[in-house]
Amino acid sequence: MSLAHRIIPCLDTDGSRVVKGVHFEGLRDAGDPVELAARYDAEGADELVVLDIAAARDNRPTFLETIRRVAEQLSIPLAAGGGIRSLEDARSVVRAGADKVTLNTAAVERPELIGELSREFGAQAVVLAIDAKRENESWQVRTRGGRVPTRWNALEWAQRGVEMGAGEILLTSVDRDGTQSGFDIPFSAAISRSVTVPVIASGGAKVPEHFVQIFAEGAADAALAASIFHDQLQSIRALKSYLQSRGVEVRLPC
Amino acid sequence: MIATLIDYGAGNVTSVARALRRLGAEVRTTNQPEQITTSTCLILPGVGHCAALLNSLDAHGLRHPLITALSRGTPFLGICLGLQALYQTSAEAPDLQGLNLLHGHVEQLPHNVKLPHMGWNQLRPLRDCRLLSEIPADAYFYFAHSYAAPADGPTTAATCEHGREFTALLETERIFGVQFHPEKSGAAGAKILDNFLRLAA
Numbered sequence: 001m002s003l004a005h006r007i008i009p010c011l012d013t014d015g016s017r018v019v020k021g022v023h024f025e026g027l028r029d030a031g032d033p034v035e036l037a038a039r040y041d042a043e044g045a046d047e048l049v050v051l052d053i054a055a056a057r058d059n060r061p062t063f064l065e066t067i068r069r070v071a072e073q074l075s076i077p078l079a080a081g082g083g084i085r086s087l088e089d090a091r092s093v094v095r096a097g098a099d100k101v102t103l104n105t106a107a108v109e110r111p112e113l114i115g116e117l118s119r120e121f122g123a124q125a126v127v128l129a130i131d132a133k134r135e136n137e138s139w140q141v142r143t144r145g146g147r148v149p150t151r152w153n154a155l156e157w158a159q160r161g162v163e164m165g166a167g168e169i170l171l172t173s174v175d176r177d178g179t180q181s182g183f184d185i186p187f188s189a190a191i192s193r194s195v196t197v198p199v200i201a202s203g204g205a206k207v208p209e210h211f212v213q214i215f216a217e218g219a220a221d222a223a224l225a226a227s228i229f230h231d232q233l234q235s236i237r238a239l240k241s242y243l244q245s246r247g248v249e250v251r252l253p254c
Numbered sequence: 255m256i257a258t259l260i261d262y263g264a265g266n267v268t269s270v271a272r273a274l275r276r277l278g279a280e281v282r283t284t285n286q287p288e289q290i291t292t293s294t295c296l297i298l299p300g301v302g303h304c305a306a307l308l309n310s311l312d313a314h315g316l317r318h319p320l321i322t323a324l325s326r327g328t329p330f331l332g333i334c335l336g337l338q339a340l341y342q343t344s345a346e347a348p349d350l351q352g353l354n355l356l357h358g359h360v361e362q363l364p365h366n367v368k369l370p371h372m373g374w375n376q377l378r379p380l381r382d383c384r385l386l387s388e389i390p391a392d393a394y395f396y397f398a399h400s401y402a403a404p405a406d407g408p409t410t411a412a413t414c415e416h417g418r419e420f421t422a423l424l425e426t427e428r429i430f431g432v433q434f435h436p437e438k439s440g441a442a443g444a445k446i447l448d449n450f451l452r453l454a455a
Contacts, residue, residue, distance in 0.1 A: 003416060004374040004394055041440070046374055046396075072272070077396060077438045097268060099301075099398075099438065122302035124370045124398040167370050196365065198372050221368065251374040251394040253440070 004251040005215045005243070006046035006222035007236055008200060009229045011036060011070075013082075014054045015062040020178075020227045027053075030230045033066050038073040040229065043236040044253030047077045049102065049170075049224060053145060055083025064096045071097025079127055087116045094121060102170060104129040105143040108150055108157070111164055118165025127200075128166035130154055132187065133174040139187055146174040158191050169199045170224065176204030180228070183210055188218035200224050208234070208242040215248050255455050258293035259283040260320070260336075262300075262310035266437060270299040270333065273437040277448050285310075290319040295454040296328055300335025301435070304360070304401065305347035307335045317353065324355055327428045329454035331447075337424065337431030338403055346401045355429070358404045364417035369400045371416040375434075379412040383423060385430055385449050386412065393442035395422075395434035402433060 011018045011033045018036060019027040037048055050070055052063040060083070067080050080093045081102030090101045101121070107114050107128060117126045131146045132139035132154040139154035152160075158169050171191055173184035183204050192199040198221035201214045205225035214220045228234040240250045257274055261267045261283040271281045274297075282289070290296065298320075300307050311317045324330050338344055341352045344360035352360070363371055374394035379386060402420030405413045414422035414433065424431040430450055436443035 002375070003371070006373050071269070075273070075438065075440045075444060077398070077435075095268075099266070099269070119303075123400070124372060125302065168372060196368060197370070198368050221373065 002249055003221075004046070004249050005220075006200070007211070007239060007250070008047045008049055008222055008224040009036070009040045009045050009236065010049040010051065010202065010224050010226045012051050012053045012226060013063065013066060015052055015059040016066055018230065019053065020230065030227065034069045034073055036230065037070040040236060041074050041076055042253075044240055044251065045076060045236050046222070046251060047079065048074060049079045049081075051080070051102070052082030060092070064092055067093060067096035067098055081127070081129065086113070087120060090117050090121070094125070100125045100127050100168070102127040102129045104131065107161065108141065108143050108152065111160065114161055114164035114166050118167070123165050123167030126166050127168045127170050128158070128161035129170040129172065130158060130161075131172045131174050134184070134187070139190075142174055146172075146177070154187070155190055155194055158195050162195050162197050166197065168197055169195060171199060171201050173203035177202070178227070179204055180206035182206070183214040183218055183220075183223070185213055185218040188214055188220045192219035192221070198222065206233070208239050211239060211243060212246050212248060215243075255295055255451075256280045256282055256293070257295045257297055257451065257454070258289060260290065260296065260298045260316065261285050262307055262314065262316070266299050266301045266333070266435065270297065270437045273444060273447055274451070277444065277451060279451055285314045285316065287315045287319040290316060290323055293323065293328060295451070296320070296323060296330045297333070298330070298336030298339065299333045299437070300339065301398070302335070303346065304335055304338060304344045305350060307339055308347060308350045308352070311339075321353055321355065324429055329450075330429045331450045332431040333437070334399060334433060334435060337421070337433055338401060340429070340431060341403055344401060356407060356409055356424070358407050360401050360403050362401050363420070367417035370398055371400065372398045375414050375416065377412040377414055377422050381411060383411045383425060384453055385423060385425060385432070385446050387449050389442050389445050395432075395436070395439040395443060397434045399433060
């Protein structure tokens with residue numbers, strides 16, 4: 001008996017439709033978020049993340065409606081984010097049905113926001129999303145969907161985020177995202193071993209072996225992927241059976 | 255029967271209500287003392303900070319109606335903080351009194367494991383649990399918490415372990431509590447809620 005490793009599909013949306021791209025660019029349509037959410041819940045996903053990657057101000061009502069419709073379908077936890085800049089933004093996402101809020105660019109620009117959300121909703125509801133790119137032997141935090149470099153080293157930023165009240169870290173390797181060449185194992189291992197909260201690794205997943213590696217060597221508590229699930233290259237049910245056969249503790253759906 | 259959900263402002267009231275309605279239950283949410291007094295089935299969902307729950311119960315004058323209803327035998331299900339609130343105190347809010355219906359103190363989980371205890375874990379039943387009826391023994395439930403009730407109380411019916419053993423499920427004749435979130439625990443969680451509704455009927 002111990003905590004299962006989580007498999008988390010991610011729906012990147014333009015507000016209302018699921019989209020996908022490589023290195024955060026060249027977006028194309030990948031389906032209806034409500035249909036995908038219901039399918040993943042039934043297949044045994046442990047949690048779902050829905051992001052508004054356009055995060056345009058005038059698009060918020062559409063995204064909130066998407067969260068509501070997705071939440072309606074789910075019997076598993078839902079995290080939502082993209083463009084959350086204030087406590088009021090976070091409240092509207094939680095009211096729409098999200099159990100957790102993910103923060104990214106806005107937290108880098110104003111780290112106090114992490115604490116404001118953590119005090120209101122509890123640390124378990126605050127996910128600090130960190131996009132980072134390898135620079136020599138370390139990882140540099142990037143914002144604005146991976147485009148803009150910051151002064152933060154990912155390890156220091158993750159620790160700072162936890163001090164401020166984040167209850168979970170969602171790591172995305174900008175180098176690996178969309179490449180299907182495998183997770184960035186050293187990145188995940190370095191962060192996961194230096195913070196006290198669970199770490200979700202993301203970026204680069206393709207084959208089941210990548211997931212075995214990210215849990216065993218990358219010390220990740222959860223793994224997130226998008227297009228391999230959307231394109232049905234990999235079913236969550238089959239992935240979990242494989243992981244179990246390799247000795248990774250997972251929750252198999254009934 | 256109407257299930258009364260105590261709405262103290264927690265984030266998960268909507269999802270608990272939704273999960274109950276999926277099971278065909280009639281649900282009303284309230285923060286009114288008189289609705290608690292007249293209820294025949296009470297559910298206290300909770301998530302976030304223990305102080306927010308206890309302060310809000312007091313601000314709405316719900317503490318005494320709740321204690322009275324539970325003492326009188328109204329069926330009750332506490333979820334997450336709703337379980338923790340039943341004890342004497344919580345280290346998360348050391349200056350506040352719990353509902354003091356159960357003996358014991360809620361303490362933080364140890365720091366040799368990652369906190370919050372977040373994700374899917376299994377239970378270790380200490381005896382026959384009515385809430386676990388018809389649920390596979392190896393089922394997983396979704397947890398998201400850093401504080402937990404002691405594992406050794408007489409009401410503890412099943413435990414879970416993360417750094418230490420703690421109460422994951424408690425049962426008395428009419429009072430039930432779960433540390434995990436049945437509203438977020440897939441089919442197994444829905445069955446927990448269904449079992450509670452049957453027991454309360």
